[in-house]
Amino acid sequence: MAAPVRFTRIVCAMARISSGIPLLGLRSLNACRGHRSSQTLRASFHRASSLALTSSQITVTDEPDTLFQKVSVLVKGHDRSVLDSYEFFATMAAKELGITLGNVFEPPKDVLRLTLLKSIHIFKKHRVQYEMRTHYRCLELFRLTGSTAQVYLEYIQRNLPEGVAMEVSKIAVAKVPEHILQPMWEEPTADNAPSPTADLKG
């Protein structure tokens, strides 16, 4: 009988904690990775300050952070005022988290129009027309780290209203990998260097 009781207590604790910060849940987020790509760049680590969570949920790993030159968020919906409110929310969240916002603009809407027969049988002259309007809003964010992008996008996406879709295009930057820095052939102009095609022909 003790086991169910213990389980309920844990559940209550989780409910209390999760109601304080409803968006984060109790998974430990692998955040705050230092960036190690070259000597000119400094790695920065953040430690959790006083949080409402019972234990520090932030783990710091040595895995290098991905860097995004640009993250472009396009939201689509049928109601323009919902997208207006969402844009206000997303831009404010970006400012609060210290993310450089680029262009925030509204691409022109798409209207899908259908003209259908009104009646199931004959009456060709009487039709009914429907249209579906899709409004767009685009936010461009520049120079984000992978952790920041993950945090921001998760926050944005958990608060996406019903009936709104989102496309996120990210441009990640990376170094030239080590195996492409130098050609692997010993002498690049040697004619008798064994080539894979020669082996296949033989």
Next chain:
Amino acid sequence: MVGTSRLFARLQVSVSVGRINGPGFGQYASLNRATYATALSTSNFTGNKGGPDRGGRGAFVRRPRREPGEPRTEKMDSQQDWSAVYPSAASFRPGSVPLPVRMGYPVKGGVPSEKRGNLELIKIPNFLHLTPAAIKKHCEALKPFCTEWPAGLDSDGDLDKHLPIRIETTDYVSAGPSVRNPAARVVTLRVRLSSLNLDEHAREKMLKLLGDRYCKDTDILTITTDSCPLKQQNTDYAMYLLTVLYHEAWKTEAWESEMTRADRREYIWEDSASQHNVLDTLARMATPVPGEGVGEGVGEGEAPPREVLLARPEVQQYRDSVTRLKNEGESEGATLRYREAVKKLLSL
């Protein structure tokens, strides 16, 4: 004998329909006076209850109908913590939102309907849980999980120098029967050829291998992969393609020595039929220009040597115009330039 008791509670939905004015606004007009009170109504069913000796088992407890209390909005303080009222996304509750909101198309001569029982307000997504104060609170909690952008990479030039490879991916979020979107597996890899370590031969061979995937104006190679089902697989495949291209470009095969002028990617004027023709023509014209460095071995009436001829500005101009015509195709400007060059060369 136990009498059958037909005691049942009936759900009573009271909807009173207001005036219907104008075409097509039936549903809106009906909401003007519609209430959505669904109440268990027991007041009408005393008849079938049976005698007073029906206690226990079949007794229907006549619950006194409770009047709805005062809405919470009356008791709200103006300095309250709003994020406690709407901590997360919830539908609109007229008793919890102390604002005199009206919504709906008005009846003729009327105003939009009030918030009590207004379906339009319930249907539309609201952002009551995302007030500026709430957003600030959330961001304060999220800030420790963010990392800073490295200081040495603020400009695009720095990024190109240190991190020249760009990998573009797209994620999709939408509601539907499935969260997957097959378009999310597409990966595009872009890199400038100038940031790769290539010599002349390797660059030429690379350009031949790339074909359409290279843009001459921006010097950017684009590899788009979507043949694998997962995004990670496609990025790995794109990097693999880049690696293979690079190493193949540096390799020199035995048959590459059989390359002819026709196989070359671009037209080169040096050592071409056009150059031979020009030199022959100028040799036949054979008027040495004063000021040219003519050697002592050349007398009057003999052609100046090749290098001298080639160094002449008209010959250079002719060379440029022919190269442009052959490489970029025929256009009005290119043909006119060729004409001018020929006229100058033959001193017409």
